[in-house]
Amino acid sequence: VLVISMMSVLNSVSAVFLSQGQYGILKMLGYSALGVSFLAELSGFHNLSSFVLSGFIITLLSVYILWSLLAFSETTMNWINSSTNIASIKIRNVLNFTRDTGKPKLALYQLFIDAVLWIVFVSVLFRIWDPTGTVIGTLSSYATEGIPMGDIRIVPTNIIAGIIAFAILSGITGWIKSWMDRRWLRQITSDRGARDALVTIVGYTGFTISLLVGLSIGGINITGLAVVAGALSVGIGFGLQSIANNFISGIILLFERPIKAGDFVSVGDVEGYVKKISIRATEIETLDNQDMLIPNSELISGRVTNWVLHNPYGRLIIKIGVSYGSDVEKVKTILESLSSEHDQVITDSRASPPKALFMGFGDSSLNFELRVRILDIKKRYDVLSDLNFEINHQFSKEGIVIPFPQRDIHIKESSDKK
Incomplete structure (x- = not known):
């Protein structure tokens, strides 16, 4: 009777959550588990039937909880992005974005939350269907002791810890950049270009530190990067020369500051306002509201007219x-x-x-x-x-006339004399 009731519940759940026909494999697995439980009960394997049936019920409940939490997460993110509630406005101010413009930033938070929910769900499934802990023990051993691959050993937990450390340090770097610009640099100087240069340098420094810390925690020997740097130098000599040139030119622009954000410049046939100096190119907004990306090397080696370098006159x-x-x-x-x-x-x-x-x-x-x-x-x-x-x-x-170009044509008549 319980198996038949669970089949009815599974059919109802499938009609609600799998209305478009996707994930049909899950529905088939559910019916298979119920069928195995039913046949085991008829064959006298009561413990097996009870184990399969109880596992199915708990799994079905876990799926419902997971679906509810995922739906709640998505609804919350949409509420934060578009609601006019005071609480949502405060959250947007903390996350530093305006209404209906924060989907890319909120997507990262939602990805993290969804990943945590799925990890918890998978761990619950292992607890349900592997009560002895054999599979979990084996996976834990591989995760903590590593997987041997030739002369090296890959430790997944160290890699995950390195990625998490890199993400956290990168987030802290972004917060420091925002705090410096908002609470400190604006009080020291009103020059937007100087503020952007300092913030960009802090960002590059923080990214480098985050990357080195993440690699170190991930188990990668930092001293071994010298070999990689040597290989990269060969690559730079051949295919990456222009990229390295633009990167070095960007550093020169940030320190020497022949142009800065907000300046009105002319580069060849491009004329407009400098919006941002990044690691590879400089973004210029033309008078037609077109965003042009100019490689930094052109701004260093080419002829650039900065109309407001020393004063706006x-x-x-x-x-x-x-x-x-x-x-x-x-x-x-x-x-x-x-x-x-x-x-x-x-x-x-x-x-x-x-x-x-x-x-x-x-x-x-x-x-x-x-x-x-x-x-x-x-x-x-x-x-x-x-x-x-x-x-x-x-x-x-x-009564002063502005003339236009004109020509006087005199026609001379002549008679032919015979």
């Missing part, structure tokens, strides 16, 4: 042509006066005042250049547009 040159016969003195006065009224144009002693220069006589116009110094070179396109609008307005108001 910059110069604009606006070329203007007026028609022949225009009052050039009046043109000069208009250009210098209207540019001096712009709030971004420097008119004090910090730089030379706006100046209009008569550059020469063109084919169709008298050529002028208006040269001004502005407070923030990042706004040069806005200032250029404002000045062009104002120049066009003032010239139209004063």
Whole structure:
């Protein structure tokens, strides 16, 4: 009767949890266990029947608990990521992400929780179906004493401990980086580039220490890495030369700081703001909101224009042509006066005042250049547009014509004389 009842329960559970047909092997194993228990009872093997049936019941209960905890874990992570509850907001602040943007970070926590739940579940299964502990003892022996492979012995517990140590130290390094930037560096300097450089160096140092500690705990002889380093040097000489070049260039950029985060730079035909200097490449956001990755070696060996290296000041040159016969003195006065009224144009002693220069006589116009110094070179396109609008307005108001290229064609008639 109990076996038939368990078959009914198994069928109901399968209809709920295996509605899409997946994990059919589990359903088959369940029916097989119940069938073995039933046949053992009919054959007189009461202890075997009782052992199989009790194991099946406990296993079914364990599966239900595991499923409930996994579902609860997923629901909790979604709640932390998207809820407007005060508690979820505080958790997001501690984990340093905003609403609906933390799935990648929460996925790591969920992976850890799911792994722990599955490990506990597997250990429970061993306790149920291996009451003598033979299998567990054998596995424990291999895990602690290691598995011999030739001249070496691989110890799984040491490897797992090394991975855990590396993960914990890496997490501590990330927390230190965040704490330094938030609580210390912002109080010392307002230069974002300097803060990013220090935080990046601390991150590289922490990662190196975490890796060495993890390898040491994992049973890898650190002194033996010298052989690996020698092999890598050969690889660098052939295939990894550009990667090593970019890495060294990134270190130079962080220490020498010819460019830093927030600077407005021009690299070849790429122009934009430096967002981040990483180990291999520098991320630049263009004026079209495109993120360009420039290899660090190009920033060291190539020609780079940093518009704000020492100060944000910059110069604009606006070329203007007026028609022949225009009052050039009046043109000069208009250009210098209207540019001096712009709030971004420097008119004090910090730089030379706006100046209009008569550059020469063109084919169709008298050529002028208006040269001004502005407070923030990042706004040069806005200032250029404002000045062009104002120049066009003032010239139209004063009757000064901006000519376009033109040609006079003279047709000469001639008669053929016979």
